[in-house]
Amino acid sequence: MAQFSQETSTTGAFVRQPNRFTARPEPEPGRYRLVVSLACPWAHRAVIVRKLLGLEDDISLAVVDPIRDEKGWRFQGTDPVLGIDYLKEAYDKADGSYEGRVTVPALVDTTTGEVVTNDYPQITLDFSLKWRPESTLYPEHLREEIDAWIEPIFHHVNNGVYKAGFATSQEAYEQAYTALFTGLDRIEEHLTDHTYLVGEQLTEADIRLWTTLVRFDAVYHGHFKCNRNKLTEMPNLWAYAKRLFAQFGDTVDWDHIKRHYYVTHHGINPTGIVPAGPDPEVWTR
Structure with a gap:
């Protein structure tokens, strides 16, 4: 670290x-x-x-x-x-x-x-x-709603896993852990009757959330101690994450992801051992 x-x-x-x-x-x-x-x-x-x-x-x-x-x-x-x-x-x-x-x-x-x-x-x-000003990822009529999702997702989820993983006090860790899962629970509830976060279409907000979700079980759950539950145990978030994986899962490099986190963060994982699991095939089943 x-x-x-x-x-x-x-x-x-x-x-x-x-x-x-x-x-x-x-x-x-x-x-x-x-x-x-x-x-x-x-x-x-x-x-x-x-x-x-x-x-x-x-x-x-x-x-x-x-x-x-x-x-x-x-x-x-x-x-x-x-x-x-x-x-x-x-x-x-x-x-x-x-x-x-x-x-x-x-x-x-x-x-x-x-x-x-x-x-x-x-x-x-x-x-x-x-x-690409014609892009539908950040359309003008949805920007206020997209931004309203982006802000808490950054603080509590995207950066939240790092706040938990790099905390050097129990208090700081537990605060980050609680905020992270409160945020994920909120999104889990939202996805009960929504396909995407905003406007029933893929937007910048979804992409920002998804790059954390795709790493969650492989890295953040264990390595960063974000272990209340796995992504696969949150049914709406898991279904949502798999839908997005079908759209751009070819951008994921599991080898790079796992080797970077487990080998680079010596203060968290001093042995540098890279876990064998989880099986990435679960994303396509």
């Missing part, structure tokens, strides 16, 4: 660092490269939105190795477009004084080699707002 030591409060609560690079570049096909880890839920949703909006030819994709070392995210060999071995090099080029954690997703300008934005909440919104 050394990488996260600066993100722990005096009460033992995990406090995620703010995003340093927040530019919102105008669309210019071919200029920007999206750097992601397939293990990271924040990056995963950028991969999904890029795919759903048909931006693969406009924004190139670079995938880092799932094992993050003391230098941060490394490419699997020198990146052929950016010509760098570590994402940190693009961060340093943009701001040589930056001392925070190097995060993904990051949009890098291929003409300068600099990180333009690591503002993960805004990256996917801008894919809809700027690159």
